[in-house]
Amino acid sequence: MTELTKLTISAARDRLRAREFSALELTDAYLGAIDAANPTFNAYVAVTHDKARAMAAASDERLGKGEAGALEGIPLGIKDLFATEGVHTQAASHILDGFKPRYESTVTANLWADGAVMLGKLNMDEFAMGSSNETSYYGAVTNPWRANGSNKKLVPGGSSGGSAAAVSAWLCAGATATDTGGSIRQPAAFTGTVGIKPTYGRVSRWGVVAFASSLDQAGPIARDVRDAAILLKSMASVDQKDTTSVDLAIPDYEAAIGKSVKGMKVGIPREYRVDGMPQEIETLWQKGIAWLKEAGAEIVEISLPHTKYALPAYYIVAPAEASSNLARYDGVRYGLRVPGKDIADMYEQTRAAGFGREVKRRIMIGTYVLSAGYYDAYYLQAQKVRTLIKKDFEDVFAAGVDVILTPATPSAAFGVADEEMAADPVKMYLNDIFTVTVNMAGLPGISVPAGLDERGLPLGLQLIGRPFDEETLFQTAHVIEQAAGRFEPAKWW
Structure with a gap:
């Protein structure tokens, strides 16, 4: 069966x-x-x-x-x-x-x-x-x-x-x-x-x-x-x-x-052509543009000028909220409890044993950017940048663009325990370069498979829509899916 x-x-x-x-x-x-x-x-x-x-x-x-x-x-x-x-x-x-x-x-x-x-x-x-x-x-x-x-x-x-x-x-x-x-x-x-x-x-x-x-x-x-x-x-x-x-x-x-x-008007943001972007990602993007053009869509170049600030702003806002949200895990009411000599020591022992390295890293970043003397310099500034990112999208949609087409990721999948990634958390964070703006602006975004790279690994294209207009995303993504065909892994397991 x-x-x-x-x-x-x-x-x-x-x-x-x-x-x-x-x-x-x-x-x-x-x-x-x-x-x-x-x-x-x-x-x-x-x-x-x-x-x-x-x-x-x-x-x-x-x-x-x-x-x-x-x-x-x-x-x-x-x-x-x-x-x-x-x-x-x-x-x-x-x-x-x-x-x-x-x-x-x-x-x-x-x-x-x-x-x-x-x-x-x-x-x-x-x-x-x-x-x-x-x-x-x-x-x-x-x-x-x-x-x-x-x-x-x-x-x-x-x-x-x-x-x-x-x-x-x-x-x-x-x-x-x-x-x-x-x-x-x-x-x-x-x-x-x-x-x-x-x-x-x-x-x-x-x-x-x-x-x-x-x-x-x-x-x-x-x-x-x-x-x-x-x-x-x-x-x-x-x-x-x-x-x-x-x-x-x-x-x-x-x-x-x-x-x-x-x-339909499809916007192509020039700021998403980032330095060092692999040629295969650019080629895939051009394919997506061609498919939508063939289907009768109008392609327009757009500008989202604050895109370059999205990743640093995201990695201030997200850890700040995480440090606040994760404060509830203290070993008192549920989950792991590691005994200590007093309640403060129990908190410390539980969190030290319970949280992994990446989570600890983000809690520490978040606590730092929310601390006295740094709140205005980091968290408040990041929230202002977030407002500007949101306004970029609002201006583009107000100008008549129905949907925005971008790459979904800067590369295909990389290796488990990749040494380069493990040694440099920032390199790992850069994987989100095309996606974080959508969260910062609260918009809908869909990733649809659009092709394979030269090694036979899947690559996706991303469509970004107006608030609560997921219907247009499904409509447009289906056109790309029909043009690209379906992809499945060769079974080796």
Whole structure:
């Protein structure tokens, strides 16, 4: 039954409703694939066999009665950042050791209400801090893709590396993910999958472990654009428990797919041509421009002058918010507790043992930029830059641009334990160069597979849209997907 795992969500949905196979058969096919391949990929940190089968059996009952929800019987993987009642939720960190929440995040509650099945919790960079999924307490995730003629292990990107790898390796039909500075779009680009970061406020953050509250946004990673649209429709909602969620009607995103882009204005920002950008990224970008032009879109060059300040501003704002959010992990109420001679010593011992190196680095940066004497010089300045970045986009959209096309990443996937990356955190941070502006401005962005590099590794293009106009992103991404074709890794595992 393993071929069942290769079905897209839309195909599986239609065939489940036609009763060609049962939700339980589909779920068992995925569980079998996970049990066989997860030791190779390390994509799942917890597999919920019994819960998955029970949910699938309930789906079969509803399918039999003609009461199917939008995702009835569809097996999904859930990033370890989302609270799942009674199930391992640790943000891939030692400090949340043994934590099993007594509540469900709004996003996962929405998915279960629509009939989805939970296969388990997916690996990620610790507290979503990383661009390679190597900072996880549970170890690195391996990308299902390999360079031509090479056995070298590659990273799947981060922080949603487990989500991207599991979708790419057919270990779930789709996955939840989160994006604070590119953590959905970069792994999607590295694994030949589709990932969308919705507009800030489109999806509830309640029950999602916080990294940087003004930047975090949940979204899906899926095998194609249609599947991403189906998942986002279920994930999005207004939520009284999240005051930043926006009360706007959620469109039928799937209905936007297949619509013409004729007459649409596509902006090409000159500032995204960065120094030292590989020629293959420029070539891919030109291909994307040509495809949209052929489909009838108008291509216009635009300027986003404050782009060059986005990365440094992001790496002040995000760590500052992280240092504030992570102060709650102290060993007192839940998670890891390392005894000390007094309460202050217990805090210190617990945090020293519980947080990984990258998380400690970001907490220290964040605490420094918020400290007396530096707050105005760093944090306040970064917030002013953020306002200017947002205004750049507003001006471009006000001038009639419908969507912006850029590369998703500055390169294809790099090696696990890459010495150059490990020795220089700034080099790792530069992976987010094309994605952070979208979070700083609170805009929606999608990464869609657009080609392979000379080593046969996937590369993605990014589309950036107006606030709450995810429909245009799906519409345009589908045109690129149709022109580029679909990509999947050659199975070696």
